[in-house]
Amino acid sequence: MNSRSSSRAASNAAAFTSSSASSGDSRKRSRNPPTTNPQRPLRSKAKSPFADFRSYMVEKNRKLRAQFQADATTSSLGAGSSRADSGDDKGIFHGVSIFVDGFTIPSSQELRGYMLKHGGRFENYFSKHTVTHIICSNLPDSKMRNLRCEQVFLVNFASSVLICSLLSIVFGLFWLRAFSHGLPVVRPQWVLDCLAANRLLNFCSYFQLIMWGMPMKLVLPPEGQCFRCDGPSGQASEELECMKVEKLFGEINANPESTDLEVKFSVPPASGAIPTPLSMINKSYMGHQKIHESLDSSVNCIGASNQGHSTLTDPNFVENYFKSSRLHFIGTWRNRYRKRFSNLLTGYKSSNEKTNCCVTKQKASIIHVDMDCFFVSVIIRNFPDLVDKPVAVCHSNNPRGTAEISSANYVARNYGVKAGTFVRDAKACCPHLVILPYDFEAYEEVAEQFYSILHKHCSKVQALSCDEAFLDVTVCDDDPEEIASMIRKEIEDTTRCTASAGIAGNLLLAYLATRSAKPNGQRFIPSEKVEDYLKDLPVMALPGIGYATYEKLKSRQIQTCGQMYMISKEALQKDFGIRIGDMLWNYCRGIDNRTVEVVQERKSVGAEVNWGIRFNNLTDCHHFLVNLCKEVSLRLQGCGLQGRAITLKVKKRKKGAAEPLKFMGCGDCESVSRSITVPVATDNVVALQRIAKQIFASFHVECDYEYSHIDVKEVRGIGLHITKLESSDISRKVQLAFMCLTSDQDGDCLKPEGVAKSTLKF
């Protein structure tokens, strides 16, 4: 029970066995950029109708793709079969792909119609990869409109906060303008004149003057401070307003029906209607009785027949997969924690401020606590006979299978079994290994007990994962080692699972101390022992140094912290970059300047699946993408966030790569990702789908080897990530306010209580 100063951490050969784990399979990464440049769609020149089955399929698949694209991109191809797409009879806008920026005359819808009719394309979202021309009217028009709105707005609300929001909307235009990326910005008249001349005219004389197009930056001040607008060269150009702003996050909600900035402010149905994040309830790992599950067919018999283990057979794969994924569980745990303990996390001022100058003089006391073989410990409570047997948690007990061990107890670890090993390899090196199934609800419950105890003993708790946290006990009166001891005892009494703890002067050393205290132990590293402790420590034991960095260091004859200690900071920075070099130099000296952060701002929301992804046709692939968008949209809404940048990632079997070692795995892949930034943050599922579809289209995933950049049959993983996040609160209010303004349209959306609520706040 006592802190045995085991030397396991140092002598453990885990670092060296891990190389075999990644042999030949997917974990290898390619540094290569995408070999292709899918700048323009490669069109096969379809000749005679379907000479054979193959060309029939090619044609069919192209139609499918075109149909799919129609949402995000509209092109004459998508317009349907009425138009013969063959030979020379391409419309006058063939090869032209426009993006309409802001208010135009003719309207963007009219322009869209012209493009469709005459062989061009119309993009709903700007991307330098897909757009060839930006269409933009004179700014004053749109500006006037916006300003007029602003005045009405003033009359109605007399709210300075809202002015700020309005201004940010106006500046959205500037930002958008700055997106031109060297593409021609052309007046809409060009389109009309081309039509009149019945040919593609040189657009040079139609260049739109970008009068106010210098990038402007709207500075969002810290709470309660002045609000400024900085001009191009950094000088404060205008002091716009000086006001108390509790928080100003941004702009109105994206309108899924239109990207025009003078949008009709209708509430997007999906995001506005359901305030409760149903997704969170559905996904709850706490639901002892699965009430809400009845909402989705998957649990009940209806959909069950279709359920499978891949996208080939399960139309509801996204949802079903996540239900069983351990990595999804631990990956999403932090958000559930945020919700569950939000009362303890809010109002805590960011310790980022170095205001604790008085504290810095005092030497910090950090405790790191981590549950021992968490997933196993929780399950094994029900099997007391197994405590001295080798046990692991895994989906499968198949001795020839490729299911992964999630956690192994310390008996099993002595045989070399650890998280991530295939069950067949685990069985090979430990034939008597007992496999137990997962119980995510139980993990959730124990984690809650764990954190309740931590928060009881200390107010500065930083959650690292469901079984691991840092505590800053610098200002506590009690002896840190005694606190750790008490906490560990209470954890064991409450949960019947053991935890280990490390105590030291900074996060790094506390973390390392826990490692050498495990299992069921604790260790204090006094500052005078630090050098001794680090001297022979393998570099791989340092947090932030994984397999790749380890290999890189090894090739430079650096394997221990002691050896790294000898390398100059400059040399490390040259080889690993400024920040990482700095980190290496610090860590091998036991220096760590990080502080315990109770609240951590979320910077991205995303979902991806890289298992069970197999498609035989584009339809299924599109279907999957649509569901992934739903998932991400629900997650955004579930945590009250909206984002401006949407990134789509596609994993594709690497050229020459064999079938994955792992059943239904992604194997050795290259991945491509591409993002689109829109001017208005969104959480709306329709908007996400449109944007994701547009990006997907730009990858040119097709069913046809010769003409596609990615064969849909080789897609092994898809991910969707949202960044440039803003809170949805404010934007929702502003949006409602706008609806009030423009009450002529969508008046039925004006839920009285909604408006009342929003005005109340102001």
Add this chain to the structure above:
DNA sequence: ATCCTCCCCTAC
């Protein structure tokens, strides 16, 4: 210099 995009790396 600073920002942005597209990656890779890391940890649980």
Add this chain to the structure above:
DNA sequence: TAAGGTAGGGGAGGAT
């Protein structure tokens, strides 16, 4: 059979 997710840090290299 089996459930290889999630989010942050940061580097390279290009645009501005």
